[in-house]
Amino acid sequence: MSPATLHSLAPAQPHIVIIGGGFTGACVAYHLARALPPDRARITVIEPRASLGQGLAYSTSDPVHRTNVPASRITMDCACSGQFADWLAASPEPLTGGADLHAGAIFAQRSLVGRYVAESFAPFVAAGRIRHLATKASAVTPVGARYRITLAEGPALLADQLVIATSHPPPAVPPELDGVKDAPQLVCDPSDAARISQVAKAGGNVLVIGSGLTSADVIASLDAKGFAGKITCLSRRGLRSRGHAFGFAPTAARFAEQPETTALGLLRRIRRAVRADADAGLPWQAVLDRVRIDGPAIWAALPLAERQKLVRKLRIWWDVHRFRIAPQIEAVLDRRIAEGSLTMLAARLDHAEARANNIHIGWRTRRREGGKPHHDSANFDAVIVTTGPAHGGILGASPVLRDLADAGLVRCDALKLGLDVANVAQAVGLGGKPSAGLYVAGPLARGHIGELMGIPEVTAHAEATAAMVLAAIGQKRDGRTGALDRQLDCSA
Secondary structure, three states: OOHHHHHHHOOOOOEEEEEOOOHHHHHHHHHHHHHOOOOOOEEEEEOOOOOOOOHHHHOOOOOOOEOOOOHHHOOOOOOOOOHHHHHHHHOOOOOOOOOEEOOOEEOOEOHHHHHHHHHHHHHHHHOOOEEEEOOOEEEEEEEOOEEEEEEOOOOOEEEOEEEEOOOOOOEOOOHHHHHHOOOOOEEOOOOOHHHHHHHHHHOOEEEEEOOOHHHHHHHHHHHHOOOOOEEEEEEOOOOOOOOOOOOOOOOOOOOOOOOOOOHHHHHHHHHHHHHHHHHOOOOHHHHHHHHHHOHHHHHHHOOHHHHHHHHHHHHHHHHHHHOOOOHHHHHHHHHHHHHOOEEEEEEEEEEEEEOOOOEEEEEEEOOOOOOOOOEEEEEEOEEEEOOOEOHHHHHHHOHHHHHHHHOOOOOEOOOOOOEOEEOOOEEEOHHHOEEEEEEEOOHHHHHHHOOOOOHHHHHHHHHHHHHHHHHHOOOOOOOOOHHHHHHHHHHO
């Protein structure tokens, strides 16, 4: 179909297309549908999964994969905190054993979040307010002021407003493993439940590369499936995600007021606040929770050079304190470490060699004070890569983003954390020029926002993105947009 034909078939109603129907894309569509009268615009979500709201995080069927924050903090509407907890209370869906902990804090299996989103969507989909196309977008071409979207299945679409809400790129295989990338013992996709089950059944000696949330999920899955072997978890610093604390009062510290303009100044201020809280009987989590809330203002105050220092030197420390694991998974790690079946190793990969029935891995441990790096190696029956998304290669990982980049409409942000945006969600192309009618929603915009990985922040950003789309088509926002205005004000 030619661009001219597409133009002639385009109706008077603006067409809003969202590519990606995980939690972020679903949340954007949800707020658009609630704000728009039925005849004001069409909303289409392109998502290959059968249900909206699952994405990579919430499509897992493994019952040991739990939310990393209590259910009371999960919502699709910033004005209605605890929406997911209320849904759980009214839902017949069963919680897995041990989900209800610590004075009512619920860490539910992650699949339930996807069901909660799908049920929230159901009335809009049933009424035709939101159209879900269960396919993939294979190409995007600008056509005048619109965007032509080619689908893997079905006719092309023409969008007046286009929202990119795709998931993280897949993990990058460390270059030291290039020589064994075809070895059957190498698992590059930690979300492949069948492969993880095979590893658990085979037992033996397993190496998990990376020590963040994905690593913890993999170890918990192996444990739940009866894995009786030994696990070595290797990362450059050997740090694991910290756990939660419960029942503490909020900190008095504030970081959005006269925010620091250097990474070192911010670090010192946080440390002072943690010490002051410790004297008052509060855990460190109180200060880190406040840093998370004040994140947009903190980030906005830091010049690019200071943001680069923070990402380069402090990001790992932020990640392990900010991205906390559910208590149930923390208990698995603690138990296996205590019994000697899990070792946390601070080291760098040195080399890898595929052998008949295993992979031989060499590594260098970190240099200790006054000492030298220590070289060691071992044979592993399976090697599982959990190094996290390869954000620096995002443009090459998606044909849609590659097309938009070739057209000069998107580019990577300066920190290589995702895509460059302006004014919260407006995509930025070559030369720093904002791309009209093109938006980036969710974690891919975190280079601009600063903290944009957890559900509370993703929800606020999705609301802000919806508000920008509504403004672009001349639709007045309703009274549910207080959180949006705060997000816009903090991140400007």
